[in-house]
Amino acid sequence: MEKKRIKITIDGKEVSGFEGQRVLEIAIENNIAIPNLCYHSDLKPKASCRLCIVEITGKRGYQTACSTIAEDGMIITTDNEEISKLRKTNLELLFSQHNEKCSDCVKGNDCRLLNLAQKYNVDISRFTDRKIDFPEIEFGPSIHFDPSKCIDCKNCVEVCSHQNVKFLEVREEGSFFQICPSRNGKRDCVYCGQCVVHCPTGAFQGVDAIKIVENAMNDVQKTVIFQIAPAVRTSIGEEFGMGYGAIATEKIAAGIKKLGINNVFDVSAAADIVTMEEAEELIQRISNGGVLPMFTSCCPAWVKYLEFYHPELIPNLTSVRSPQVLFGGLTKTFWAKKQEIDPKNIFVVSIMPCTAKKYEIKREENIIDGLNPVDAVLTTHELACLFKKNGIDLNLIESEDMTPLWGDATGAGVIYGTSGGVTESALRTAIFKITGKNAESIEFTNLRGLNESKEASVIIGDLTLKVAIVNGLSNAEKLIEKIKDNPNCYHYIEVMACPGGCIGGGGQPMPTDSKIRKLRSEGLYKIDKDKQKRLAHESALVEGIYKEYLNDEKNIHKVCHTKYGKRKKENNF
Amino acid sequence: MSEIILKLKEANLLGRGGANFPVWQKWEAVAKNSDPEKYIICNGAEGEPDVHKDEYIIKNYPNDFIDGIIIAIKEFSAKKAYIYLNHNYYDKYKDSLSDIIGEASIKIIEKGKGYIAGEETAICEFIEKGFVQPRQKPPFISDAGLWGKPTLLNNVETFYHIAKINKGEYKDTRFISIEGDVANSGTFEKLNNLTIDEILKGTGNYPDFDFFVQVGGGAEGLIMLPSELNTPLSGCGALKIFNKEKTDVFVLMEYWANFLNCGNCDKCVPCREGVYRIWEMIKNRDIDKEKLFDLFEVLEKTSFCGLGRGASGPFKSLILKLNFEKYGKEKN
Numbered sequence: 001m002e003k004k005r006i007k008i009t010i011d012g013k014e015v016s017g018f019e020g021q022r023v024l025e026i027a028i029e030n031n032i033a034i035p036n037l038c039y040h041s042d043l044k045p046k047a048s049c050r051l052c053i054v055e056i057t058g059k060r061g062y063q064t065a066c067s068t069i070a071e072d073g074m075i076i077t078t079d080n081e082e083i084s085k086l087r088k089t090n091l092e093l094l095f096s097q098h099n100e101k102c103s104d105c106v107k108g109n110d111c112r113l114l115n116l117a118q119k120y121n122v123d124i125s126r127f128t129d130r131k132i133d134f135p136e137i138e139f140g141p142s143i144h145f146d147p148s149k150c151i152d153c154k155n156c157v158e159v160c161s162h163q164n165v166k167f168l169e170v171r172e173e174g175s176f177f178q179i180c181p182s183r184n185g186k187r188d189c190v191y192c193g194q195c196v197v198h199c200p201t202g203a204f205q206g207v208d209a210i211k212i213v214e215n216a217m218n219d220v221q222k223t224v225i226f227q228i229a230p231a232v233r234t235s236i237g238e239e240f241g242m243g244y245g246a247i248a249t250e251k252i253a254a255g256i257k258k259l260g261i262n263n264v265f266d267v268s269a270a271a272d273i274v275t276m277e278e279a280e281e282l283i284q285r286i287s288n289g290g291v292l293p294m295f296t297s298c299c300p301a302w303v304k305y306l307e308f309y310h311p312e313l314i315p316n317l318t319s320v321r322s323p324q325v326l327f328g329g330l331t332k333t334f335w336a337k338k339q340e341i342d343p344k345n346i347f348v349v350s351i352m353p354c355t356a357k358k359y360e361i362k363r364e365e366n367i368i369d370g371l372n373p374v375d376a377v378l379t380t381h382e383l384a385c386l387f388k389k390n391g392i393d394l395n396l397i398e399s400e401d402m403t404p405l406w407g408d409a410t411g412a413g414v415i416y417g418t419s420g421g422v423t424e425s426a427l428r429t430a431i432f433k434i435t436g437k438n439a440e441s442i443e444f445t446n447l448r449g450l451n452e453s454k455e456a457s458v459i460i461g462d463l464t465l466k467v468a469i470v471n472g473l474s475n476a477e478k479l480i481e482k483i484k485d486n487p488n489c490y491h492y493i494e495v496m497a498c499p500g501g502c503i504g505g506g507g508q509p510m511p512t513d514s515k516i517r518k519l520r521s522e523g524l525y526k527i528d529k530d531k532q533k534r535l536a537h538e539s540a541l542v543e544g545i546y547k548e549y550l551n552d553e554k555n556i557h558k559v560c561h562t563k564y565g566k567r568k569k570e571n572n573f
Numbered sequence: 574m575s576e577i578i579l580k581l582k583e584a585n586l587l588g589r590g591g592a593n594f595p596v597w598q599k600w601e602a603v604a605k606n607s608d609p610e611k612y613i614i615c616n617g618a619e620g621e622p623d624v625h626k627d628e629y630i631i632k633n634y635p636n637d638f639i640d641g642i643i644i645a646i647k648e649f650s651a652k653k654a655y656i657y658l659n660h661n662y663y664d665k666y667k668d669s670l671s672d673i674i675g676e677a678s679i680k681i682i683e684k685g686k687g688y689i690a691g692e693e694t695a696i697c698e699f700i701e702k703g704f705v706q707p708r709q710k711p712p713f714i715s716d717a718g719l720w721g722k723p724t725l726l727n728n729v730e731t732f733y734h735i736a737k738i739n740k741g742e743y744k745d746t747r748f749i750s751i752e753g754d755v756a757n758s759g760t761f762e763k764l765n766n767l768t769i770d771e772i773l774k775g776t777g778n779y780p781d782f783d784f785f786v787q788v789g790g791g792a793e794g795l796i797m798l799p800s801e802l803n804t805p806l807s808g809c810g811a812l813k814i815f816n817k818e819k820t821d822v823f824v825l826m827e828y829w830a831n832f833l834n835c836g837n838c839d840k841c842v843p844c845r846e847g848v849y850r851i852w853e854m855i856k857n858r859d860i861d862k863e864k865l866f867d868l869f870e871v872l873e874k875t876s877f878c879g880l881g882r883g884a885s886g887p888f889k890s891l892i893l894k895l896n897f898e899k900y901g902k903e904k905n
Binding site: 045046047048049050053061062067082085086089090093094096097126127130151152172175176177 | 686709831834835838839840841842843845846847849850864867868870871874875876877
């Protein structure tokens with residue numbers, strides 16, 4: 001049904017929106033700035049920060065623009081002397097619960113609180129800091145929570161609940177309700193980082209790994225390798241004003257080389273190997289009566305979710321390692337040998353759109369010959385910080401290629417970064433493996449787009465392959481219920497914990513919202529379209545590695561596969 | 574308009590919870606909603622300190638107010654009604670009320686924690702989810718209350734009068750809880766049009782010393798001086814008398830501030846942080862008047878719900894009317 005158009009007037013300017021839209025949404029779409037902090041377009045309006053108060057002609061008092069549904073003909077004033085004064089006082093109250101720790105804050109120069117403080121002449125220390133003694137805590141190796149910066153908007157609680165994780169909750173402590181990690185033994189953080197990208201004040205951020213990486217870079221003994229995840233290339237440009245979804249693959253390579261790192265590998269190239277192994281495993285499971293449906297495992301937050309909340313379904317997870325771990329393993333075995341470098345002296349840094357990847361690299365199951373395949377994970381945002389710290393502006397730098405071969409991915413590997421991409425890549429290769437020839441059309445457009453839940457049946461020879469794709473863990477939970485009712489409804493299920501897949505990950509630049517996620521996703525599909533090679537099995541790296549190293553079951557098992565187990569609660573406070 | 578709603582309109586019954594809203598209008602709004610699934614809530618939270626008039630009715634006239642609820646159930650063919658009682662009343666009257674309710678579709682529920690748990694949208698949220706937090710209005714609960722369905726909420730006393738109106742026995746009275754420095758505290762049923770002066774005199778409670786009164790509840794009720802009492806009582810029928818000479822106004826304000834700071838829901842900035850700062854200044858006996866009045870202003874004009882908007886009332890009326898500078902700090 002087509003929505004009815006309405007017209008409203010904001011500060012004398014007539015703008016149009018749709019019936020049912022809130023005043024703030026229409027204002028944002030029309031580039032009219034109304035101060036706000038707790039609003040996020042992914043979430044329900046909270047109307048708790050009270051900064052978006054506006055005057056609506058004919059209505060008594062002030063209304064919050066984020067929660068007021070616009071009506072045709074509404075006349076709205078977004079600022080006047082009284083509104084400014086009220087905003088100033090409420091900002092002073094917000095600062096009274098927000099301990100300014102600006103120097104190492106994830107918000108950096110883009111702090112909405114500080115910008116508003118300047119705009120409204122706020123005395124940020126008019127009231128003492130109420131939360132100054134609140135201790136900082138960390139969830140696993142992934143998430144840092146500083147409650148002394150929290151303004152109690154509870155966006156984090158909503159996203160955590162929307163993820164069906166429910167680890168963050170509101171608890172009464174003294175005369176206040178506070179955001180706390182759950183003490184319930186059946187709830188634990190899965191490290192997805194959605195709290196980070198939905199926090200307006202930097203109370204949540206990824207655990208910073210920049211220092212560790214800098215130490216390795218300064219260590220002359222170490223050969224440092226940077227490997228870049230698929231989803232990073234269409235988001236990091238945002239940190240340098242390149243626009244949402246801008247493609248920056250070669251700029252990233254150039255930036256890293258400028259840091260003095262010569263080895264820049266592409267995790268998408270490893271994704272091609274994952275595709276080969278996963279397609280093979282799926283075919284084996286189908287033809288040998290193995291456990292089905294097979295679940296993807298490249299999202300570590302999803303893996304943790306399954307291990308903790310649904311250990312009974314662990315056998316459904318593919319045993320194939322995630323691309324970053326697989327690649328780190330190959331680097332420290334095959335590549336190290338070729339280069340004649342002692343793997344102990346190789347330091348692999350992954351650049352990931354993700355906070356859970358910081359957790360994944362600590363999993364003991366992945367250790368090869370006593371070494372972790374990956375030594376450190378920097379999020380997209382952290383890499384941007386490292387660039388800025390070293391005076392590198394991606395917008396200005398001349399493009400460079402990644403390391404030949406190890407930096408050469410197919411289009412299939414690149415689309416891993418968006419929901420549906422893993423499945424599309426696997427299908428392209430599975431069709432080849434089963435029928436001996438490539439599909440006529442390799443673009444599975446029905447698997448694309450950022451809908452939370454997608455499914456398709458694909459006819460491959462005699463087989464009708466049923467696949468489902470979900471992003472967001474509550475959607476995964478719904479699918480799990482469906483599978484329990486009907487175990488044969490799918491052969492293959494792709495799950496990404498974050499909305500839209502990795503492009504909406506917890507380590508991505510902020511802001512992140514549905515429009516931005518869409519642009520980042522489109523960027524990845526554009527890269528795929530422009531690639532000469534778009535099928536994992538046609539990758540030169542894949543061909544070479546399978547010929548030279550992954551030609552024996554022992555090596556394949558050691559480097560490409562892993563195992564999972566039931567997890568105990570890891571975060572007890 | 575149905576017969577009962579017409580009667581409510583003719584009687585000009587105003588809600589006795591405190592907001593003074595015409596009861597017939599609430600009923601009419603619920604009646605007009607075409608959704609067949611409707612709910613009734615009888616609010617017996619009586620969350621303001623030192624107010625016991627609803628308890629008086631629950632204790633002495635339980636059949637009448639339950640009769641009022643049943644009239645509403647029939648009027649709207651309501652799916653279910655809830656009697657929402659604070660912890661104390663729930664313990665004391667749950668069993669005796671259950672006996673009266675019998676097979677009627679009325680459930681007694683124990684109130685959530687905190688003062689805010691008596692606010693109507695917070696009640697809906699609590700009954701649905703067990704979590705106390707007010708909701709954005711609109712929608713009003715007459716359109717979308719419990720489980721998004723049209724919901725009628727009246728207070729215990731209001732339901733009592735509804736039953737009386739239905740039977741033609743309403744005598745335009747109200748129940749008044751009188752507490753504090755008085756000779757004859759308790760709950761009294763008096764004619765609606767009496768002034769506060771007349772009420773105090775008629776109950777033998779008019780002080781023979783200099784005093785002030787808190788009208789409408791022991792937390793958010795407003796302070797009135799003896800010279801202002803020649804006016805009828807409206808809203809929640811609650812009077813608390815203070816001996817001006819013997820009352821330490823800082824102790825009194827600290828009591829209000831602590832009550833509100835602990836009893837609010839912490840959702841919105843002005844109430845969560847503003848009330849805390851008011852409490853802090855009063856507790857430290859160190860009031861910055863400019864700050865204080867800035868806080869009053871954001872509470873009144875930007876709070877999410879009625880509790881926050883009303884939180885400045887007692888402080889402001891006390892400070893302004895008792896000539897705070899002279900009455901204040903140096904005395905304590």
